[in-house]
Amino acid sequence: MIDHDVLRVFCDPGGRHGNELAVVRDGTSVPDEAGRQALARRLGFSETVFVDDPERGSIDIYTPTLRLPFAGHPCVGAAWLLGVPQLVTPAGRVTVRHEDGLVWIGARAAWAPPRTLREYGSAAEVDALPVPPPGEWVYAWAWQDEADGRIRARAFPGRDDGIDEDEATGAAALLLTAHLGRALTVTQGRGSQILTAPGPDGAGRPEGHDAIEVGGRVRRA
Incomplete structure (x- = not known):
């Protein structure tokens, strides 16, 4: 199995609950879209993130059945794990800030x-x-x-x-x-x-x- 981190995103103030997310830090280990989709299906999380460039914050997001240009909980989780000031998604640039133990992303509803x-x-x-x-x-x-x-x-x-x-x-x-x-x-x-x-x-x-x-x-x- 490909190495990956599992996070809980959007926990309550006590650190409970949250939506589980898989993050493959070395996205180059699964370079093609078909392989990424197959891995996301095997892992079975609502979303799996592949990090293509950790310094730029470039990521690729998959559900078990499809690729997503943007998704909220994968971006919040990836921003926390990578510690970057922005993320680059197929939809566009996602801003990131950290405040009082919270990770905030900025994105357009469109x-x-x-x-x-x-x-x-x-x-x-x-x-x-x-x-x-x-x-x-x-x-x-x-x-x-x-x-x-x-x-x-x-x-x-x-x-x-x-x-x-x-x-x-x-x-x-x-x-x-x-x-x-x-x-x-x-x-x-x-x-x-x-x-x-x-x-x-x-x-x-x-x-x-x-x-x-x-x-x-x-x-x-």
């Missing part, structure tokens, strides 16, 4: 894969949802405290690849932040925490010019 944002009336309704059959990618969410910007969410990728529910999904939280136009604290899955902060003047929307920031805590699995 880079995120399409998601269905489905609002529910309460956090309890979201908690009670069954896993839907394969189909559309659904981000189910409800306000926990609208005045305070606190959200309860669950993510259902809708793929037939063994990943029925994503524990923490930065790209979906980015899209929700663009949709609502405000900073959010998202509790997703079993208790993972995602923080977001929109930039000024419609930042992060496809017509905007600035990036929305997505932040969280990272631990080794």
